Amino acid sequence: MKVSLGQKILSRNEECASQNRDFFNKHKIVCLNVISSPGAGKTSLLVRTITDLRERLQIGVIEGDIETDNDAQKILAAGAQAFQIQTKGACHLSAEQVYNALKMIDAEKMNLIFIENVGNLVCPSAFDLGEGRRVVILSVPEGDDKPAKYPGTFAGASVVLINKIDLIEHLDFNLQRVLADIHTVNPNAKIFQLSAKTGQGMEAWYDWLKEQIET
């Protein structure tokens, strides 16, 4: 019974994910599903990215949080369209929530849509939202053991952003270990070291974004 219900939920999710994927393909939209622990800096990263790229790209954001619309407010203030999903306790976004949210912004006019998932390094990785690629953010204060402890999430990432790199001097964080552990679970992941706060390393991330949109 457990398995069959699990399959039913996942199969419903796959169906909606597939609809989302068709929509993104049809309108040539790059959609990125952004996954991290609470407080790794997803919103700060998006705010800075929007501020720096809004002249060149049409960017939309679908925000997922258990409660509050704080993050959508920050995205709106940065100059992008945003829609906030409040999951009211659920630990991840579903493809159906994203499907409905896409109707609330001018999605078909966008070059780039970010889905900021619920802050959780476990559950979101099990749910395909129809995104093109996944971006996993690891922040330096979380520690250098996280890729080994949460391998499934890192294995599914096209890109890993090591954020808050400006704090590395204040912390015991073995960057070589992190790079090696990510490589072990995911040899193909692109890795960028950056700070959404200071701006350090953001250009390489922007170059990668532009490549996705142009190809």
Place this chain on the structure above:
Amino acid sequence: MKVSLGQKILSRNEECASQNRDFFNKHKIVCLNVISSPGAGKTSLLVRTITDLRERLQIGVIEGDIETDNDAQKILAAGAQAFQIQTKGACHLSAEQVYNALKMIDAEKMNLIFIENVGNLVCPSAFDLGEGRRVVILSVPEGDDKPAKYPGTFAGASVVLINKIDLIEHLDFNLQRVLADIHTVNPNAKIFQLSAKTGQGMEAWYDWLKEQIET
């Protein structure tokens, strides 16, 4: 079907939680379920607590991680008994896993048992493990918006530890906002500001632990 299965899982969990609770009561063991985001400092807090209190208290730790037994190794090195549960993808511990783990350490000889849950600020809060109380750790680098964004987890805490307080000078973290937001969702929570790294503020936490054991 969804509801009835959910009820079945939760009811099985309640049954095991109740057995655990009876065990802790019978042996006068204080059991604390420690919940936080990945990297908030659960293991570091326990290592320092064990190091400082092991002469006076018998402490055991049940560790939950998706993969690796790194954390149990650190606890063993600090001088406490530990048993590692690897959940292999599951986002929280269950009462049954704890029930089985209690047999792997000399649980009945302990004054204090910590259950270090899987790093996740959402899912663990829905599962009673039979613990006496919950300890939620919020680390300063995660940001001051977390109690408002994850109210369910903070509402269930007897104690909130604001960890990595030594980093506050390097970050934009509005401590007054955090204290107010915790109070809003949970007026009865005890709150301690501390740093498991530097030792700042640990004595008040130890005093609280000793009170629990003596009463």
